[in-house]
Amino acid sequence: IWLVDFYAPWCGYCKKLEPIWHEVGVELRSSGSPVRVGKMDATAYSGMASEFGVRGYPTIKLLKGDLAYNYKGPRTKDDIIEFANRVSGPAVRALPSKQMFEHMLKRHNVLFVYVGGESPLKEKYNDVASELIVYSYFFSASEEIFPESVTLPELPAIVVFKDGGYFTYDEYEDASLSTWVNKERFQGYLQIDGFTLYELGETGKSVTENIDIQFGHMDGNDYINSLIMSEVTVPSVIILNTSNEQYFLPSEPIENMEQLVQFINSVLNGSAQSYGGDGIIQRIKRVAFDAKSTIMSVFRSSPLLGCFLFGLPLGVISLMCYGICTAESDDGLDDIDALKREGLTDEEGEEEEEEEEEERQRAADLQGPEEEEDDYVEEKDPEEKKTD
Structure with a gap:
């Protein structure tokens, strides 16, 4: 082993x-x-x-x-x-005497005992014991080892001893033996942590059935804060449905037993307002809340480490974005400079056209008088010939 x-x-x-x-x-x-x-x-x-x-x-x-x-x-x-x-050890242990039974009853908070001879029920019990021995002890005994206060309706029987009393398994009214054992392996009132709450959810315990209500207390509010995504005041009373992660809060602070019973009854009859759930939106919100809580806890415990873990990636991303934006701006300026060097901008093109027009006008002004003088000379020569 x-x-x-x-x-x-x-x-x-x-x-x-x-x-x-x-x-x-x-x-x-x-x-x-x-x-x-x-x-x-x-x-x-x-x-x-x-x-x-x-x-x-x-x-x-x-x-x-x-x-x-x-x-x-x-x-x-x-x-x-x-x-x-x-x-x-063996999946099912024997209890040979009253002294051994009393010793085990003091040692274990929950005790499962099969009473009777060979039967199909015993075979089922052995199979369930082999499966769930990771959670609880399983014993077999004769009816004589029990005190007189323990009375069984019939044999064979499966009995669970816990919370100062005992309960028997009914094949016709209870669920399957495995389901019954998985639910009864918890005490009526527990010290609850995240692991225990997960185990309760695995058993299928729910607030929708009166027989499946599990009572307990939790030290601190860290785990429950992440579940309901808000800060829970201490002390508080919360009813959680482990089958769908819905929770119920009292409308006013609970100060006595009557108010607690009234609150539980309002949940059982469906009149209490439910919150949370296991829908997609709620799961996304819960992931976001957990991420935020983790970041805040890192900064509270070690500000320098938080700045390094979260500040460094943000700084690198910021530098990359700045570099991309700056590169685009420089390319635009280079294109404009190239256009200016080639003389293809609109302003320079208009200036060049104006200069060319002025040059043509000056050239025309200079050529005008020379052409008139030539014409005059050509008209004068024939008369001089006549006179001659």
């Missing part, structure tokens, strides 16, 4: 995981776990990474026989070790 970290040398998240990964390997080895810990450069062995379906970095997988289980939880030492210990 191998627990493998598929990483990329240039990945910042991978570098952050590296010391934690070393601690995971040391603790699993010292505890005698059968799980061996390793890591693989997915960029150097891209074929192997592709074979295991690695699409992002870091990707953590537990390889057990022919099966590969993806880890999607928080990247902390305790959470990763808990995942390795859970998945490396």
